[in-house]
Amino acid sequence: MSNTSVATEHERSLTIMLPAGRLPLPVMEKARELAQRHGLGVYLSTTQNLRLLGVKEEDLEAIKAELAPLGAMFKGPGKFPLPKVCIGKPSCTMGIVDPAELSARILARFGERPNVKPKFKIAIAGCTLSCSGALLVDIGVVTTRNGFDLYVGGKGGPYPKVGRRVLRGVSEAEVLEAIGKLVDFHDAKTANKQRLIKLLEDPEFPFAVEE
Ligand code: SF4
Incomplete structure (x- = not known):
């Protein structure tokens, strides 16, 4: 899968929140590894976050579980916006x-x-x-x-x-x-x-x- 693939109805994106647009190296390395393993796109969002594209619904929680121990926070409803x-x-x-x-x-x-x-x-x-x-x-x-x-x-x-x-x-x-x-x-x-x-x-x- 290329980084420009179009998400299907069974695919999601996962946004990793990056305070002040800073991307910690361990998160960057894990995101790269996950993107390669799962064939994900990597998008640097206009709000200075990192978004993994094309995440299969069934892989979502496992991917989050690999990133969370590195301090990754995920965008979701009700969160205070990162400046x-x-x-x-x-x-x-x-x-x-x-x-x-x-x-x-x-x-x-x-x-x-x-x-x-x-x-x-x-x-x-x-x-x-x-x-x-x-x-x-x-x-x-x-x-x-x-x-x-x-x-x-x-x-x-x-x-x-x-x-x-x-x-x-x-x-x-x-x-x-x-x-x-x-x-x-x-x-x-x-x-x-x-x-x-x-x-x-x-x-x-x-x-x-x-x-
Ligand atoms: S707003 Fe001012 S300090 Fe900030 S990047 Fe632009 S020129 Fe530099």
């Missing part, structure tokens, strides 16, 4: 911070939160160029020379929207506090799933949104 990050400092000369560090702190604080409503994305940029698309997600954190700016309500899709700034030049602690408020608000106001942009006009929205 998408740019490479940032020190690998990028423009980087003011390393976004992986803030991503790790966000996940340490919120990563175990259960039953997170779907359609909620976070991104972090190491400078105002926003290579991670921080202005095109529900919560975007952009690093400036004066601290972090926080944007809300961005989205892609057929009707893309640029996020609106709600905080300027705040500290990392204030970013974490704001993310907590936004996730709580989204959770309280969302029956099933919805993008944050739908809530910006809500009179109880916890921040003043810049025009």
Whole structure:
């Protein structure tokens, strides 16, 4: 089977979540071995995860059982979204911070939160160029020379929207506090799933949104 094979109704994909887009070598080696053994495709997803394509339904649990002891986490309903990050400092000369560090702190604080409503994305940029698309997600954190700016309500899709700034030049602690408020608000106001942009006009929205 080639890496471009089309999944059948009995095939699934398995997404291995990669915080800050970092792929641990043991997971990479095991994924390569599994892909070779089972004839799977390997896709580096737009959300910086690693997806194994063409997994036969009957092999799914066995494949997960080989990856899990290596620390692999699998995407599934209700999980807090991994922030998408740019490479940032020190690998990028423009980087003011390393976004992986803030991503790790966000996940340490919120990563175990259960039953997170779907359609909620976070991104972090190491400078105002926003290579991670921080202005095109529900919560975007952009690093400036004066601290972090926080944007809300961005989205892609057929009707893309640029996020609106709600905080300027705040500290990392204030970013974490704001993310907590936004996730709580989204959770309280969302029956099933919805993008944050739908809530910006809500009179109880916890921040003043810049025009
Ligand atoms: S957003 Fe800035 S720091 Fe991040 S990769 Fe782009 S230029 Fe570099």
